[in-house]
Amino acid sequence: MIWELVFAPFVEFGFMRRALLGCVAVSFGATPVGVFLMLRRMSLTGDAMAHAILPGAAIGYLISGLSLSAMTIGGLIAGMVVALTSGFVARVTAITEDASLAAFYLISLAVGVLIVSTRGSNVDLLHVLFGSVLALDDAALILLCSFATLSILTLAVLLRPLVLECVDPQFLRSVSRLSAITHFIFLALVVINLIAGFHALGTLMAVGIMILPATAARFWAAGIVGLISVAALIATLSSVIGLLLSFHFSLPSGPAIILVAGIGYIFSLIFGPVGGAIVQALPRQKT
């Protein structure tokens, strides 16, 4: 029974194993980044960056067709340009980072839509640009796994300054020059993880796997290690359950995975031991 429901689909079908591997890679790569985004109160930055990447990927597609590398490189360039310029503007002018990011991603998005429209192709670019988790080929899987590895290794190196930047950015800026570098490398990580997520989950679902597990983890753990582990666990579970739901109930896979993560978030929000709704409602016990 359990075998039939849970394991058989993966044993029997190669595309299910590929989908699972792709999702797990994205789960491990993107969720730690999501945790830091949340801790730095930048959760919506993920969404903004997702829009900033689209035009670059679209240009890549228009130049060389459905090529994984062209679209990835295009997306990387667009994402990095937006991240770097908005970060730079925020550091040298009076404007705050979220405002300058909003400005730059909107410019980037407008440029992208303009290019796509004047090119006159009527194939729905958003649909073509990013694959479905069910159609991951070898090249896409290698890309997803390398991006996840790169992301985890970079985070391991940057862990200390990143945590400091979350807790007390003023202090970090005063004692070390690493502050700016850390910030930009972190934004770069956001970009590469979003691109990986795009290839796996298609368009805007990618932001979901980055942010939802991280915010859900917030209700289960307080320390950074705990947060990251719980978030990665929730993301992986959501991937497995979402894929199985897609398999057994004939649902589109990307939205199924994100919805499971969303249900995980709502469950955590109610029952989570760290600041969840029920815990908050209970009378405080005196210690």
Next chain:
Amino acid sequence: MHSVQSLLTSITATVALTLSVPNTSWADDPIPVVATFSVLGDMVKRIGGEHISLTTLVGADGDTHVYQPTPQAARVVAEADVLFINGLGFEGWLERLVEAAPFAGSLVVATTGIEPIAFGDHDDHEEGHEEATDHHGEHGAFDPHAWHSFTNAIIYANNIAAGLAQVDPTNAGFYYQNHQIFVNEIRALKAEADVIMAALPIDKRTVVTPHDGFGYFADLYNLRFEAPQGLSTESEASAADVAKLILLIRKQEISAVFIESITDNRLMEQIANETGAVIGGKLYSDALSSEDQPASTYLDMMRHNTKTLSQALGD
């Protein structure tokens, strides 16, 4: 000869103008017409010839399902004397466009008078319920891809010729002459295709395409088409659909896998990879190809599809 004819037509036009028949245009001025997508556009061009100036909204290799009209499209529609559409809900965006344009000419629905296939008639999609209901909302109750039947194509041609003749009666003779030539060519191709398709083995008649665009062709030649994406290219495949196709291929109930010009073919390639099935070639369903590809006219498209299918199924 030509100058005599044009002299004659201009005289007739002048007479017609003095009699103030509505909607008449100068015989030398081609009348502005709009067709919604490339397949229909090719047919209109065949019949209208040099007496029309044709704009096709969704060009070669474009996907009509997801087309978004531009202000330019609204302008050509507003200026057009005739607007040719497929109907049966194929152009979901059309109603808004015609209202916004605003369009005051005559609207010709090319599928008028055909016998539409209802969804699910030609193909049992028990496992695609979510998708099927999704399409109902968008497409209406019938499969709009009617041009894949030769018989329907002749009805398309009739409607187009009648529509042009009504707006531009001075050139009606010209339109009907072209119409006759075109219909004869369709009939000849149908006869050719009938022979080829009849020769295919009975047990090798199920194939996979990315989206369900070939219902009428399937009906005509007793084929079965399976598609993970369903009737619109807009929907997303589910793991269940993909698994079902793979099982069918493994049980050798499916004989060939095809890709399409307007869809994302990575899913098909993955399915072929996993099962060892060979990709039988590229089919053209909802749009003609550009000039340098093998399906740049309606007749070429039908010829190409027939040939590709029969080659993949014949061995």
